[in-house]
Amino acid sequence: MLGQLFIASPILKNSDDKQILEEPKLVLTRNKKYAEYEGQLVAPGHGNQNYKIIRIDTTNFITGGTLRIDIQVGSGQSQASFDLFAEDAVIPIAGRPQQSLAGAYDISPDSGTSLTYKFDKGEVFQFGATGNWFSPKGSRNSYRIKAYVIPKI
Numbered sequence: 001m002l003g004q005l006f007i008a009s010p011i012l013k014n015s016d017d018k019q020i021l022e023e024p025k026l027v028l029t030r031n032k033k034y035a036e037y038e039g040q041l042v043a044p045g046h047g048n049q050n051y052k053i054i055r056i057d058t059t060n061f062i063t064g065g066t067l068r069i070d071i072q073v074g075s076g077q078s079q080a081s082f083d084l085f086a087e088d089a090v091i092p093i094a095g096r097p098q099q100s101l102a103g104a105y106d107i108s109p110d111s112g113t114s115l116t117y118k119f120d121k122g123e124v125f126q127f128g129a130t131g132n133w134f135s136p137k138g139s140r141n142s143y144r145i146k147a148y149v150i151p152k153i
Helices: none
Strands: 003-006 011-015 018-022 025-027 034-042 052-057 065-073 080-085 100-107 112-119 124-131 140-151
Touching: 025 034, 034 052, 065 080, 065 100, 080 112, 080 140, 100 112, 124 140
Parallel strands: 003 034, 025 052, 034 124
Antiparallel strands: 011 018, 034 140, 052 124, 065 112, 065 140, 080 100, 080 124
16 A cells, blocks of 8 residues: 555543643655645634644655645635644744745635655654634634655655
8 A cells, every 4th residue: 555544633642641632643654655634724813823733754765855745725714824844843823934844825725735845864744734814713624635755866
């Protein structure tokens, strides 16, 4: 199987009587060329961010490559915005994302886009999806991504 449809919500794990929220994670390898994910986004209101984070693990590509994420936005009310962040990036809750490696903004319902990012060695990225600033606060939409790596030769 070259890829899989990964539909997941964040996982709650118990650790020392605390619940820890883990984001969904897509793992890409040379044998698993792509992975897909379906999610929901919510418009945060002007000037705010409400990212839903999906981790994308490319550590199997030790010599690097190009990460491509094809995105399809659903037919809901909210427009959508997407950013790719490094694993250690601080995800903003307001203002423009300063640490974004790649982004696509104000994507209309029933349309698509893609993000592309070249990396020198495999790492875990954070893919963020949110409603855009100009959609009514609280409006929703769905999105679907297909992530894959073109290995460096």
